Amino acid sequence: MDALLVEVLRGDRVESQHGGRAVIVDAEGGVLFAAGDVEAPVFTRSTIKALLALPLVEGGAADRLGLDEAELALACASHGGEPTHAATAAAMLAKAGQEPGCLECGAHWPTSRQAAFGLAAAGGVPSVLHNNCSGKHAGFVCAAVDAHQPIAGYVRAEHPVMRQALDAVAASTGARLGEENAGIDGCGIPTHAIPLRALALGFARFGSGAGLAPDRARAAARLRRAVARHPEMVAGTGRFDTLVMQQFGEAVFTKMGAEGVHVAALPALGLGLAVKCDDGAGRAAEVAMAALLARTLPEGGAELEPFVRPVLRNWGGTEVGGLRPAGALSDREARAPQ
Amino acid sequence: MDALLVEVLRGDRVESQHGGRAVIVDAEGGVLFAAGDVEAPVFTRSTIKALLALPLVEGGAADRLGLDEAELALACASHGGEPTHAATAAAMLAKAGQEPGCLECGAHWPTSRQAAFGLAAAGGVPSVLHNNCSGKHAGFVCAAVDAHQPIAGYVRAEHPVMRQALDAVAASTGARLGEENAGIDGCGIPTHAIPLRALALGFARFGSGAGLAPDRARAAARLRRAVARHPEMVAGTGRFDTLVMQQFGEAVFTKMGAEGVHVAALPALGLGLAVKCDDGAGRAAEVAMAALLARTLPEGGAELEPFVRPVLRNWGGTEVGGLRPAGALSDREARAPQ
Numbered sequence: 242m243d244a245l246l247v248e249v250l251r252g253d254r255v256e257s258q259h260g261g262r263a264v265i266v267d268a269e270g271g272v273l274f275a276a277g278d279v280e281a282p283v284f285t286r287s288t289i290k291a292l293l294a295l296p297l298v299e300g301g302a303a304d305r306l307g308l309d310e311a312e313l314a315l316a317c318a319s320h321g322g323e324p325t326h327a328a329t330a331a332a333m334l335a336k337a338g339q340e341p342g343c344l345e346c347g348a349h350w351p352t353s354r355q356a357a358f359g360l361a362a363a364g365g366v367p368s369v370l371h372n373n374c375s376g377k378h379a380g381f382v383c384a385a386v387d388a389h390q391p392i393a394g395y396v397r398a399e400h401p402v403m404r405q406a407l408d409a410v411a412a413s414t415g416a417r418l419g420e421e422n423a424g425i426d427g428c429g430i431p432t433h434a435i436p437l438r439a440l441a442l443g444f445a446r447f448g449s450g451a452g453l454a455p456d457r458a459r460a461a462a463r464l465r466r467a468v469a470r471h472p473e474m475v476a477g478t479g480r481f482d483t484l485v486m487q488q489f490g491e492a493v494f495t496k497m498g499a500e501g502v503h504v505a506a507l508p509a510l511g512l513g514l515a516v517k518c519d520d521g522a523g524r525a526a527e528v529a530m531a532a533l534l535a536r537t538l539p540e541g542g543a544e545l546e547p548f549v550r551p552v553l554r555n556w557g558g559t560e561v562g563g564l565r566p567a568g569a570l571s572d573r574e575a576r577a578p579q
Numbered sequence: 580m581d582a583l584l585v586e587v588l589r590g591d592r593v594e595s596q597h598g599g600r601a602v603i604v605d606a607e608g609g610v611l612f613a614a615g616d617v618e619a620p621v622f623t624r625s626t627i628k629a630l631l632a633l634p635l636v637e638g639g640a641a642d643r644l645g646l647d648e649a650e651l652a653l654a655c656a657s658h659g660g661e662p663t664h665a666a667t668a669a670a671m672l673a674k675a676g677q678e679p680g681c682l683e684c685g686a687h688w689p690t691s692r693q694a695a696f697g698l699a700a701a702g703g704v705p706s707v708l709h710n711n712c713s714g715k716h717a718g719f720v721c722a723a724v725d726a727h728q729p730i731a732g733y734v735r736a737e738h739p740v741m742r743q744a745l746d747a748v749a750a751s752t753g754a755r756l757g758e759e760n761a762g763i764d765g766c767g768i769p770t771h772a773i774p775l776r777a778l779a780l781g782f783a784r785f786g787s788g789a790g791l792a793p794d795r796a797r798a799a800a801r802l803r804r805a806v807a808r809h810p811e812m813v814a815g816t817g818r819f820d821t822l823v824m825q826q827f828g829e830a831v832f833t834k835m836g837a838e839g840v841h842v843a844a845l846p847a848l849g850l851g852l853a854v855k856c857d858d859g860a861g862r863a864a865e866v867a868m869a870a871l872l873a874r875t876l877p878e879g880g881a882e883l884e885p886f887v888r889p890v891l892r893n894w895g896g897t898e899v900g901g902l903r904p905a906g907a908l909s910d911r912e913a914r915a916p917q
Binding site: 249251252254256257258259260282283284345346347348349350354357358359361362364372422423424425426427428429432434500501518519520521522525555556557558559561562 | 587589590592594595596597598620621622683684685686687688692695696697699700702710760761762763764765766767770772838839856857858859860863893894895896897899900
């Protein structure tokens with residue numbers, strides 16, 4: 242275990258525990274808080290979707306195609322496949338004159354159980370629009386159409402659209418994205434293992450604009466605003482990122498990724514936050530991120546408490562335990578310098 | 580981390596890792612293999628369902644009510660809520676003259692996604708029969724009816740049926756089950772934290788009969804045979820316990836529990852195996868259990884390989900990584916003494 246981050250309790254007893262790494266940096270890369278080895282690389286997975294979406298906005302494609310804020314938010318999303326998510330992805334494609342068949346993300350049942358049961362009850366089957374990444378992929382298609390590039394193969398690292406998207410990640414995080422640190426993500430695009438500190442730096446810059454070219458800083462501000470106005474697009478009903486951003490508005494940008502990665506940007510404070518749960522558990526990454534936010538945000542404590550210490554109930558509704566920050570994250574009085 | 584057990588790879592790179600504890604014991608409690616602290620207590624959760632079911636058989640209630648082998652297997656199950664599982668639980672209750680409404684486990688959607696979507700598509704809603712523990716609870720109801728005890732409150736530690744069931748666990752494992760080490764399980768019954776070694780000992784005895792009273796040893800043999808003949812009842816379509824027991828028949832009894840606990844009994848070898856993944860991940864507990872089985876079972880290697888090193892594919896079907904045993908479990912040549 243890198244550092245103990247989160248404990249899972251049954252009654253008063255620790256049943257399971259999660260280790261990992263957590264870091265808070267400013268836009269110059271200064272480390273304000275660190276637990277575990279924050280220089281070791283982690284696959285960024287879906288945490289970086291907002292960075293991947295920067296070229297779509299900064300180059301003007303989003304304006305030329307008339308993408309609205311809900312659609313820009315969906316381009317940054319790992320959504321639950323709810324009807325509104327699928328419809329919004331389809332609308333983005335329609336603005337580019339394309340059909341869902343061009344998406345290369347693969348089909349899967351909505352990750353929202355409610356949405357999945359609803360789809361099944363209506364006699365439906367999952368399509369590429371239900372893929373949690375369909376908004377990001379629709380954004381890539383929009384960028385390709387706008388640039389008069391072929392659509393097919395947009396998921397590959399050598400496609401001009403993907404090259405531009407990955408360049409934006411590299412420039413924001415300062416990390417090199419090459420074949421030597423690449424893997425394939427669940428939706429088929431490349432994902433890279435970069436230091437957790439670099440990932441946090443990318444979001445300190447995304448939040449504050451500091452260290453980004455002026456066009457890119459404006460694009461980041463626009464994506465942040467779009468997400469803050471449509472947090473329901475970025476995750477979905479009852480999910481962490483949506484609930485936290487509904488609570489805090491433009492003060493907090495937060496985004497999960499598969500295998501226990503989570504990032505946040507705090508624009509007003511100029512800070513970037515990143516967490517990797519070693520074992521890949523999203524439940525622990527959420528608690529760790531909530532604990533980081535609670536110690537960093539002035540006055541944010543009460544609103545965050547349900548996320549910092551979620552209660553576990555059994556199928557009969559009885560409270561049987563809960564999760565709580567542990568180790569370096571358990572000191573709730575220790576606040577990062579601001 | 581207690582001991583490194585399992586690594587999750589993306590491409591050739593470790594993306595996540597799981598620590599925990601693993602132990603193999605004989606029916607006298609002798610430790611043949613240990614990784615991590617195997618004396619530290621773990622909540623047994625659903626791993627002990629077969630031990631909880633012993634009194635139902637050894638006291639004759641199962642025979643008096645005419646429970647068949649599929650029903651006995653379901654009493655030991657954490658099933659997927661497939662139609663056959665729900666129907667079998669209902670049949671058990673009918674033999675005791677009871678309706679599903681008497682079950683105190685709570686209702687939840689089938690854990691089998693296929694079954695859940697099927698239920699939703701048919702316009703259904705989840706009932707207590709779909710609860711993964713409904714077979715165990717139906718067994719408790721059968722025991723209560725047979726003993727002319729009240730049914731209501733059978734989930735409580737002080738109910739005669741639950742007391743008998745917990746006594747069987749205590750006698751098999753040699754562990755004390757008291758209020759001081761109790762929690763509430765997902766289905767409402769008590770669950771206790773006992774040393775991992777004691778949990779494994781319980782299954783060495785369950786598998787071999789050694790150290791059990793003659794009636795209890797016969798009941799164990801009967802439950803093992805019932806499960807071996809109906810492994811589809813114990814978990815469900817495509818799930819680890821079902822697939823492994825379909826492969827190995829009476830040579831292997833295996834059972835998962837929530838929060839990354841897993842046990843197995845190898846009757847012919849007189850061995851009990853137990854795993855606890857520290858972070859509660861079932862995916863890692865399965866790989867660890869498969870690795871323990873592979874090093875213990877003569878000639879079992881090839882059949883177990885898909886469970887020892889499962890491949891991860893993305894939504895497009897591309898192989899993107901996999902899981903593998905690590906640390907003390909990675910030495911595939913090291914076999915336990917037999």
